[in-house]
Amino acid sequence: NFMLTQPHSVSESPGKTVTISCTRSSGSIASNYVQWYQQRPGSAPTTVIYEDNQRPSGVPDRFSGSIDSSSNSASLTISGLKTEDEADYYCQSYDSSSHVFGTGTKVTVL
Amino acid sequence: EVQLVESGGGLVQPGRSLRLSCAASGFTFDDYAMHWVRQAPGKGLEWVSGISWNSGSIGYADSVKGRFTISRDNAKNSLYLQMNSLRAEDTALYYCARQWLVRYPLDYWGQGTLVTVSS
Numbered sequence: 098n099f100m101l102t103q104p105h106s107v108s109e110s111p112g113k114t115v116t117i118s119c120t121r122s123s124g125s126i127a128s129n130y131v132q133w134y135q136q137r138p139g140s141a142p143t144t145v146i147y148e149d150n151q152r153p154s155g156v157p158d159r160f161s162g163s164i165d166s167s168s169n170s171a172s173l174t175i176s177g178l179k180t181e182d183e184a185d186y187y188c189q190s191y192d193s194s195s196h197v198f199g200t201g202t203k204v205t206v207l
Numbered sequence: 208e209v210q211l212v213e214s215g216g217g218l219v220q221p222g223r224s225l226r227l228s229c230a231a232s233g234f235t236f237d238d239y240a241m242h243w244v245r246q247a248p249g250k251g252l253e254w255v256s257g258i259s260w261n262s263g264s265i266g267y268a269d270s271v272k273g274r275f276t277i278s279r280d281n282a283k284n285s286l287y288l289q290m291n292s293l294r295a296e297d298t299a300l301y302y303c304a305r306q307w308l309v310r311y312p313l314d315y316w317g318q319g320t321l322v323t324v325s326s
Contacts (some may be wrong), residue, residue, distance in 0.1 A: 098269065132312040134252075141302060141316035142252065148310060187252050191309055194266050196242065201251035 099123045101188050101199035108205035113178050117202045119188035120170040129190045131171040136185045180206045209233040209315045211303050216320030229286040229303030237281040240306045243288050245299035293324045
């Protein structure tokens with residue numbers, strides 16, 4: 098099995114841009130799609146990015162995703178930061194036998 | 208409207224068993240794989256187990272393998288998690304979630320049922 102490691106927290110001012118990394122410990126990040134979830138306090142997670150870089154309907158285009166094979170990592174970028182973006186964010190991927198969530202990143206909008 | 212409603216959580220002593228259920232509605236249940244994901248208080252998400260639409264493919268996290276059993280009843284639109292030999296570290300909010308294909312996200316989640324393992 099592999100692990101997905103994220104920074105514990107990031108913070109930025111409204112209107113700015115934050116990028117959250119998600120590094121896969123073994124196996125290629127490109128071998129299986131990466132999803133990103135947002136979880137606000139007291140609520141279940143919701144999808145903000147799927148299949149590495151696709152946005153579900155209703156998710157603003159301020160959210161974008163990418164993968165970088167050279168660093169074996171995925172990234173979630175939130176531009177034009179709004180107070181409503183303050184939440185925990187998790188990456189998730191899978192292999193032939195299991196699904197794995199990242200360690201989670203708390204985004205604080207200053 | 209898609210709904211997933213978990214039940215069966217509660218306070219249980221270490222070493223005892225508990226069975227969680229997830230009632231699904233608003234979609235064709237047997238078109239989807241289903242998963243259990245848990246979240247310990249103040250901690251991150253942990254995938255627990257998943258089952259394919261026809262129960263032909265099942266997976267478990269190493270932390271629960273041999274103790275937990277996932278199952279589903281498509282006729283009843285229900286998902287289950289039998290949890291045996293419970294430990295304090297199993298204390299968490301347990302979510303059920305659906306997934307169309309393995310490449311896709313877990314796109315709908317229930318609100319969770321709380322399991323507390325304590326003497």
